Amino acid sequence: MTETLRLALELAAKDLRVELRSRTALVSAVVFAALVLVIFNFARDPASVSARTLAPSVLWVTFTFAAMLTFNRAFALEKENQAIDGLLLSPMPRGALFLGKYFANLGFVATVQAVTLPLFVLFFNVGLGRALPGILLVIVLATAGFVAVGTVFSAMAVRTRFADLMLPILLLPFLVPPIIGAVQVTTRLLAGRPLSEQISWLRFLGVYDIVFLTLCAMLFPAIFDE
Amino acid sequence: MTPPPDATDDVPHLQAEGVERRFGAARVLRGINLTARAGELHVIAGPNGAGKTTFLRILAGLSRPSAGRVRVFGHSLRDRPDLRRELGLLSHQSFLYDDLTPRENLVFAGRLYGLAAVEQAAEAALEAVGLSHRMHDPVRRLSRGMVQRVAIARALLHRPRIMLFDEPFTGLDAPSALRVLEVLRTQLAAGAALVLVTHNLAEVWSIATRISVLVRGTWAIDEERPADREAFMDRLHGALGD
Numbered sequence: 001m002t003e004t005l006r007l008a009l010e011l012a013a014k015d016l017r018v019e020l021r022s023r024t025a026l027v028s029a030v031v032f033a034a035l036v037l038v039i040f041n042f043a044r045d046p047a048s049v050s051a052r053t054l055a056p057s058v059l060w061v062t063f064t065f066a067a068m069l070t071f072n073r074a075f076a077l078e079k080e081n082q083a084i085d086g087l088l089l090s091p092m093p094r095g096a097l098f099l100g101k102y103f104a105n106l107g108f109v110a111t112v113q114a115v116t117l118p119l120f121v122l123f124f125n126v127g128l129g130r131a132l133p134g135i136l137l138v139i140v141l142a143t144a145g146f147v148a149v150g151t152v153f154s155a156m157a158v159r160t161r162f163a164d165l166m167l168p169i170l171l172l173p174f175l176v177p178p179i180i181g182a183v184q185v186t187t188r189l190l191a192g193r194p195l196s197e198q199i200s201w202l203r204f205l206g207v208y209d210i211v212f213l214t215l216c217a218m219l220f221p222a223i224f225d226e
Numbered sequence: 227m228t229p230p231p232d233a234t235d236d237v238p239h240l241q242a243e244g245v246e247r248r249f250g251a252a253r254v255l256r257g258i259n260l261t262a263r264a265g266e267l268h269v270i271a272g273p274n275g276a277g278k279t280t281f282l283r284i285l286a287g288l289s290r291p292s293a294g295r296v297r298v299f300g301h302s303l304r305d306r307p308d309l310r311r312e313l314g315l316l317s318h319q320s321f322l323y324d325d326l327t328p329r330e331n332l333v334f335a336g337r338l339y340g341l342a343a344v345e346q347a348a349e350a351a352l353e354a355v356g357l358s359h360r361m362h363d364p365v366r367r368l369s370r371g372m373v374q375r376v377a378i379a380r381a382l383l384h385r386p387r388i389m390l391f392d393e394p395f396t397g398l399d400a401p402s403a404l405r406v407l408e409v410l411r412t413q414l415a416a417g418a419a420l421v422l423v424t425h426n427l428a429e430v431w432s433i434a435t436r437i438s439v440l441v442r443g444t445w446a447i448d449e450e451r452p453a454d455r456e457a458f459m460d461r462l463h464g465a466l467g468d
Contacts, residue, residue, distance in 0.1 A: 089286060
């Protein structure tokens, strides 16, 4: 297990290093997130839809689609010069490959979220205040699960001819449950309700994480079993 | 896990038995056999589309045969995935990350194989292919030939005892080709087994031990390297239908 974790961290560090050099996925995702927030902000009629009503959905739609841009990059990077074969040829367990990509994707998505959240507060004039710890908790819980699913589907999609098109089609149905949960909790927290009232949704997100992280780790090796 | 047998044992480094590969109705490989032992260079030639690269991918464990089996030191890679460290593959693709430098690429690869003193090993491997002076440039700034040399260094970095090389001399100038040939000669002398795909037999004739010609998925010629090269080339052209 220690060796698997070491290899996973090596792989994630390599992905982050490559991304820092090329800035392909992160810049695209951050710009995309900012644009979505701007569009929703100005497309809204303040007289009929309040910012607080719309804000939670906008936040999670932005997170979801921005994350998808980074998922696309995760294995597209390995298709360049067929580097994936170099990974598969090595004695690295397939589980380490999954974990490494998962950690890298978590890092990318967390970075996008860290930039998006302040922009969201700014554009929608939403005071997070006491809700912030709860919002951060729900972000962590929802992100942990959907990044696992995104990692597996990006590995599958990259082997198809239209990877960019395939990924959302494959992935979005699996993201509906955690996004619904995250939006529900975010809405209530922004309305000033205490976190203790959201236990059932938080439990749901926790169960989703456990189930899908386990399933993804089990299914991932089969994707590369040609 | 038991360690792989020593090179002195009677177990071949690499053995393929009755390997077939079908893509839909197309039979790309039809019952191919191959045995590679320590110090042997098995050269595979053949026309485009004969199945050479497919066969090499099957030998490397990157593709599964439709029938037949491949043994590495007597074991299936499925049963003994740790034996993947005994394989080094040079493909048409470099397996390199363009945004990283050759040194970073090799250090990363070395860590996947759990090499000790990986930085020194990476630098030594780059020196062996004559690229020490460009080790800190991103791969995307290197010429085609230089990328090929980095790819060769990557394939040899972990000192595999079985090397699978697909057209290793592609893009190399004459001095670089000679340098790579010398590297291969050294590896063979150290007890490695090498399976090498090439369109240019002349380049490796001097170090080849066995030559096989793949035509339409089956061996048209498969024999020890003959003494008379000219006569063999005539037979080769006949087999290829030139």
